[in-house]
Amino acid sequence: MNENVNNQPNTASALQPEQILEDLKEGNKRFLDGRSIHSGESSLKKLKEFAATGQFPKAIVLCCSDSRAPVEIVFDQDIGDLFVIRVAGNVVAPSLVGSVEFAASTYGTSVVLVMGHSRCGAVQATLDHIEHTLAIPSENIHDLIARIKPHIFPIAQIKELSYDEKWRRSVDANVLASVSQLSTSSRLIEDLVLHGKITILGAVLDLNTGYVRFLDQ
Numbered sequence: 762m763n764e765n766v767n768n769q770p771n772t773a774s775a776l777q778p779e780q781i782l783e784d785l786k787e788g789n790k791r792f793l794d795g796r797s798i799h800s801g802e803s804s805l806k807k808l809k810e811f812a813a814t815g816q817f818p819k820a821i822v823l824c825c826s827d828s829r830a831p832v833e834i835v836f837d838q839d840i841g842d843l844f845v846i847r848v849a850g851n852v853v854a855p856s857l858v859g860s861v862e863f864a865a866s867t868y869g870t871s872v873v874l875v876m877g878h879s880r881c882g883a884v885q886a887t888l889d890h891i892e893h894t895l896a897i898p899s900e901n902i903h904d905l906i907a908r909i910k911p912h913i914f915p916i917a918q919i920k921e922l923s924y925d926e927k928w929r930r931s932v933d934a935n936v937l938a939s940v941s942q943l944s945t946s947s948r949l950i951e952d953l954v955l956h957g958k959i960t961i962l963g964a965v966l967d968l969n970t971g972y973v974r975f976l977d978q
């Protein structure tokens with residue numbers, strides 16, 4: 762057994778994973794209804810409190826860097842609520858796995874959510890690369906696309922699908938692939954999953970509506 766699992770400090774939220782997910786869903790509903798409750802004044806107060814006490818994030822979120830997908834806003838969460846890791850295409854790579862490991866083992870955070878979004882540019886760039894063999898302008902962008910490509914390649918091959926349908930399905934497939942990869946990405950995370958200390962799941966934000974659809978449902 763990994764000793765990091767045994768040595769986890771007891772700093773986790775008292776909420777069970779199901780309650781944390783319900784809290785995120787309720788926050789998304791408030792956002793959709795225009796009833797967000799987190800004001801600038803209370804957030805500043807919390808920031809000052811957490812500066813003194815440290816953080817106790819209730820969930821870890823790996824999501825795309827897209828400026829239209831701000832996690833805290835769409836879930837109506839406040840400072841200190843979410844440990845957010847953002848990378849174009851919500852891909853799984855070593856430093857991002859390390860970030861999840863850090864938060865899960867340091868704060869005992871029990872929920873890891875991979876959140877993609879509709880009309881994702883990183884997924885679109887990968888789809889276009891597959892369909893048209895477009896040149897990729899840098900090795901670093903190539904690394905991102907190479908991580909997404911295997912997960913969406915079969916979808917790109919389905920000739921009867923429209924481009925938009927391929928794009929939509931590819932976003933879902935890419936999120937589910939990141940969930941799967943993350944679950945087996947390291948000994949530490951495998952042990953946390955095995956012992957029921959973290960739950961990893963996926964969701965997709967619809968940019969047209971603001972609704973976050975959880976992929977386990």
Ligand SMILES: [Zn+2]
Pocket residue numbers: 825826827849850851878880881882883884
């Ligand atoms: Zn994106």
